Amino acid sequence: xxxxxxxxxxxxxxxxxxxxxxxxxxGGTLVxxxxxxxxxxxxxxxxxxxxxxxxITQAIHRGLYSWNSIENKPVLELADSEDVSEDGLTHTYHLxxxxxxxxxxxxxxxxxxxxxxxxxxxxxxxPGASFIAVIKGAEEFIAGKAEEISxxxxxxxxxxxxxxxxxxxxxxxxxxNTTVIxxxxxxxxxxxxxxxxxxxxxxxxxxxxxxxxxxxxxxxxYEEGKPYLDRINIVLMAEDAARDVAFRNKEIDVSILxxxxxxxxxxxxxxxxxxxxxxxxxxxxxxxxxxxxPFKDKRVxxxxxxxxxxxLIIERLVKNKxxxxxxxxxxxxxxFDKDKAAYAFDPEKAKAxxxxxxxxDGFEFEVTASPNESxxxxxxxxxxxxxxxxxxTVKPKPVESSALGDAVxxxxxxxxxxxxxxxPDPLNALRCYYSKTAQSACNYTSYAxxxxxxxxxxxxxxxxxxxxxxxxxxxxxxxxxxxxxxxFNYNKAVMAHQPWVHGLVPNATELAVQPYxxxxxxxxxxxxxx
Amino acid sequence: xLRFTLRRILQVIxxxxxxxxxxxxxxxxxxxxxxxxxxxxxxxxxDPQMIARLNEEFGLxxxxxxxxxxxxxxxxxxxLGTSFRTRQPVIDLINDRMGASLQLAIAAMVFAxxxxxxxxxxxxxxxxxxxxxxxxxxxxxGLSMPQFWLGLLMMYLFALQLNWLPSFGxxxxxxxxxxxxxxxxxxxxxxxxxxxxxxxxxxxxNADFIRTAHSKGMSEMKVVxxxxxxxxxxxxxxxxxxxxxxxxxxxxxxxxxFAWPGIGSLLxxxxxxxDIPVVQGTILVIVLWFLLINTAVDLIYAAxxxxxxxx
Numbered sequence: 001x002x003x004x005x006x007x008x009x010x011x012x013x014x015x016x017x018x019x020x021x022x023x024x025x026x027g028g029t030l031v032x033x034x035x036x037x038x039x040x041x042x043x044x045x046x047x048x049x050x051x052x053x054x055x056i057t058q059a060i061h062r063g064l065y066s067w068n069s070i071e072n073k074p075v076l077e078l079a080d081s082e083d084v085s086e087d088g089l090t091h092t093y094h095l096x097x098x099x100x101x102x103x104x105x106x107x108x109x110x111x112x113x114x115x116x117x118x119x120x121x122x123x124x125x126x127p128g129a130s131f132i133a134v135i136k137g138a139e140e141f142i143a144g145k146a147e148e149i150s151x152x153x154x155x156x157x158x159x160x161x162x163x164x165x166x167x168x169x170x171x172x173x174x175x176x177n178t179t180v181i182x183x184x185x186x187x188x189x190x191x192x193x194x195x196x197x198x199x200x201x202x203x204x205x206x207x208x209x210x211x212x213x214x215x216x217x218x219x220x221x222y223e224e225g226k227p228y229l230d231r232i233n234i235v236l237m238a239e240d241a242a243r244d245v246a247f248r249n250k251e252i253d254v255s256i257l258x259x260x261x262x263x264x265x266x267x268x269x270x271x272x273x274x275x276x277x278x279x280x281x282x283x284x285x286x287x288x289x290x291x292x293x294p295f296k297d298k299r300v301x302x303x304x305x306x307x308x309x310x311x312l313i314i315e316r317l318v319k320n321k322x323x324x325x326x327x328x329x330x331x332x333x334x335x336f337d338k339d340k341a342a343y344a345f346d347p348e349k350a351k352a353x354x355x356x357x358x359x360x361d362g363f364e365f366e367v368t369a370s371p372n373e374s375x376x377x378x379x380x381x382x383x384x385x386x387x388x389x390x391x392x393t394v395k396p397k398p399v400e401s402s403a404l405g406d407a408v409x410x411x412x413x414x415x416x417x418x419x420x421x422x423x424p425d426p427l428n429a430l431r432c433y434y435s436k437t438a439q440s441a442c443n444y445t446s447y448a449x450x451x452x453x454x455x456x457x458x459x460x461x462x463x464x465x466x467x468x469x470x471x472x473x474x475x476x477x478x479x480x481x482x483x484x485x486x487x488f489n490y491n492k493a494v495m496a497h498q499p500w501v502h503g504l505v506p507n508a509t510e511l512a513v514q515p516y517x518x519x520x521x522x523x524x525x526x527x528x529x530x
Numbered sequence: 531x532l533r534f535t536l537r538r539i540l541q542v543i544x545x546x547x548x549x550x551x552x553x554x555x556x557x558x559x560x561x562x563x564x565x566x567x568x569x570x571x572x573x574x575x576x577d578p579q580m581i582a583r584l585n586e587e588f589g590l591x592x593x594x595x596x597x598x599x600x601x602x603x604x605x606x607x608x609x610l611g612t613s614f615r616t617r618q619p620v621i622d623l624i625n626d627r628m629g630a631s632l633q634l635a636i637a638a639m640v641f642a643x644x645x646x647x648x649x650x651x652x653x654x655x656x657x658x659x660x661x662x663x664x665x666x667x668x669x670x671x672g673l674s675m676p677q678f679w680l681g682l683l684m685m686y687l688f689a690l691q692l693n694w695l696p697s698f699g700x701x702x703x704x705x706x707x708x709x710x711x712x713x714x715x716x717x718x719x720x721x722x723x724x725x726x727x728x729x730x731x732x733x734x735x736n737a738d739f740i741r742t743a744h745s746k747g748m749s750e751m752k753v754v755x756x757x758x759x760x761x762x763x764x765x766x767x768x769x770x771x772x773x774x775x776x777x778x779x780x781x782x783x784x785x786x787x788f789a790w791p792g793i794g795s796l797l798x799x800x801x802x803x804x805d806i807p808v809v810q811g812t813i814l815v816i817v818l819w820f821l822l823i824n825t826a827v828d829l830i831y832a833a834x835x836x837x838x839x840x841x
Contacts, residue, residue, distance in 0.1 A: 036571075037799050037802075038785070038786055038789065038791075038795035038796070038798060038799050039791075039795065039796060039799050041615040041616050042615070042616045042617065042618075047617065048615075049568050049569075049574060050568070051571070051573055122583065125580070125583035125584050125586075125587045127568065127577070127580055129579075129580065129583075130577050130579065130580060142579075193616070193617070193618065208700055208791060209623070209626040209627060209791055210626075210627055210630070210700075210785075210789075210790075210791025210792065210795055210796060211630075211699060211700040211789065211790075211791040212699065212700075235698075235699055235789065236789055236791075237698060237699075237789050238786060238789070238795075239786060239787050239789070241682055241787075242681075242682075242685065242697065242698050242787050242788065242789065245682070245685040245686060245689060245690055245697045245698075246689075246697045246698050248690055249689050249690045249693070249697050251689075251696060251697055251698065251699075282572060282573070370570075375572075399561060399562075400561070400562055400802075401562075401567070401570040401571070401802065402562035402563070402564075402566055402567035402570050402802065402803060402804050403560075403561035403562035403566075404570060405562075405566035405567065405569050405570045405576065406561060406562055406563055406566040407561070408576075409566065409576045409578070409581075418572050419571070419572040420572045420575075421572060421573055421574055421575060431575075432575060438578060440576060440578045441575060441576055441577065441578055442575035442576055444576075510573070
């Protein structure tokens with residue numbers, strides 16, 4: 001925990017000091033940017049798995065759990081406390097009595113049961129169904145074989161009992177954008193897509209499709225004294241260059257930076273002191289398909305890891321907007337092993353390993369890659385000469401982003417380059433290397449290791465978090481040694497903010513998504529914002 | 531005139547049908563699916579069950595021919611389908627955005643007309659003058675300058691340096707928000723109009739009937755107003771029609787850059803995530819817009835130049 005807190009504290013230096021120096025101030029308008037596209041797909045956030053809709057969720061909705069960026073873990077949100085049974089399967093939640101929906105309805109256990117059933121309803125085909133599947137009886141409900149989810153039991157209006165399928169930490173699946181709680185007294189569900197009603201700190205005011213969503217302070221929000229802001233304009237700005245101009249012109253209060261902007265902002269007075277950085281929970285990698293003959297041999301995969309100078313690529317191409325990866329789990333993971341060294345850049349060792357594996361003369365392979373600047377074709381082009389030096393010829397196979405997923409999940413590749421989720425839950429992240437996970441799910445490299453499986457299954461049953469993390473740490477090290485992928489980097493997300501904005505946090509799950517009820521703006525903001 | 535009008539309108543139908551079929555075929559063969567696009571950014575693991583549920587819900591696991599028949603049947607009933615992403619009728623999504631797109635296209639065209647035509651006229655009346663040279667250099671620059679880059683320059687100058695205008699967004703729909711995207715979008719048609727007008731007017735000025743008019747003792751102003759302007763009008767109307775028709779399509783880049791909520795940005799987003807019904811619907815609307823404008827231009831021709839009607 002100390003390590004996590006230290007990391008979080010280091011990464012949020014500028015923000016934290018600002019907050020302590022000035023003291024929270026109420027009022028004002030925040031102009032926040034949603035950078036992942038030119039529109040919101042829907043305001044019915046239960047129906048959308050996209051990051052873009054999380055901006056709306058943070059303002060308007062609440063889930064049973066939420067992510068605490070400072071503690072780096074999920075925490076109870078809509079319950080004051082919970083009792084957990086001895087076997088760890090049954091959680092009894094004592095719900096907040098002061099939580100009220102924007103339509104005036106107080107939160108009850110019925111709302112949670114209604115919401116989870118709506119999310120899991122097979123007719124809806126909502127993306128959050130897989131998260132609800134951790135509740136006992138949900139699989140049958142999702143398959144249309146049961147009328148109710150047997151693991152959901154209302155004790156009384158303010159008490160809910162949930163039985164899970166295993167002794168998991170339910171915070172991870174139930175803090176998601178797609179598992180938020182809706183009121184059960186709205187007759188026409190289709191209205192959620194245009195007029196969202198939630199438990200969050202802000203009430204929906206207006207949506208101009210393709211332009212912005214406006215929310216305003218909810219006076220009956222359950223956290224006393226919050227939110228500080230009167231209003232938030234969540235504006236859609238997909239273009240980096242346009243966002244840069246708007247941020248410099250003080251039209252927007254925050255901006256997510258790409259590598260080039262990150263480098264430029266670091267060198268400019270007035271900008272460099274207001275950058276918030278965090279190691280996000282994504283691992284950029286090149287996945288190897290073991291069906292391709294050379295990649296069956298782990299020495300070949302290890303040789304590629306030794307042959308590429310990842311830190312050099314991170315410095316030159318990614319402009320240091322990433323942390324070199326040692327293994328799969330990222331720096332911010334509680335199961336990250338800081339003592340395990342990354343593969344050293346050592347072309348001679350790579351050549352020796354290739355010779356041992358019978359590939360002294362090298363071989364040729366194809367990398368399916370999207371155009372992404374940080375984990376796509378430009379990176380493949382950068383490794384090309386490095387691998388050439390050890391005799392391996394690489395050919396990029398460019399595809400569009402949406403086609404990359406299809407190619408990988410249908411096992412139609414020799415190698416692919418991608419950025420994949422590797423946290424925040426290490427148990428869930430390492431599921432992608434468990435041999436019982438389907439290739440089309442997330443075991444993209446068809447990884448199978450009895451040693452790994454043994455540790456992973458033990459971790460699944462372990463209820464002591466420290467012991468569980470230790471098991472997962474060992475399992476992660478096995479993955480690193482087996483090198484089913486080239487471990488490239490962990491994303492460093494960077495947010496620039498105006499000096500008058502306070503309360504931003506280093507959210508390792510997605511830096512662009514911030515707890516709006518914590519944010520406040522000081523006296524130095526432009527008049528139009530105060 | 532009625533027969534001519536009907537014939538031109540009927541000609542639109544086969545074009546729309548061919549375009550609709552092409553769009554269907556193209557998006558049936560390009561790789562990538564909506565379900566796969568949901569985890570394309572790698573921010574969540576692939577979920578085969580969800581993919582199967584979505585493909586079933588949207589009928590994507592049905593045979594191509596069956597989907598084609600559904601598509602054509604729906605289209606014949608003016609049903610553009612339902613968006614995979616928003617699960618709303620495509621026509622509603624387009625309606626939400628069409629106003630902003632039209633606003634932008636009309637503003638850009640008005641800007642191009644008001645500035646481009648007089649400049650072209652004046653340049654032609656004083657060939658070789660400073661004004662002519664400057665206008666033509668400006669026109670060539672306007673035609674060759676990438677709109678994205680020009681937009682950034684405008685943002686930098688008028689928003690960041692001079693602080694006169696907002697750099698992005700629709701705001702509350704105010705005129706101030708419209709200026710930068712409209713001017714950026716209007717520069718290409720402006721340049722084209724200036725060049726075309728100049729060429730058209732020069733052509734007319736060298737015609738025999740202009741010399742005759744001068745020899746009859748008509749004043750310069752009268753010659754320009756009664757003979758030059760009217761005869762150059764056909765060429766100007768053609769250019770205006772072609773440009774105005776294609777402006778909504780051209781606005782894709784501008785809308786994305788200025789975060790303008792038109793159908794261009796809707797199209798770009800929808801292509802990226804393979805929201806096929808929206809892509810099909812949006813392209814059809816853009817094509818239909820182009821055809822309708824061109825039909826209108828043909829009808830205007832007939833009104834201003836009786837020779838065309840006779841042809």
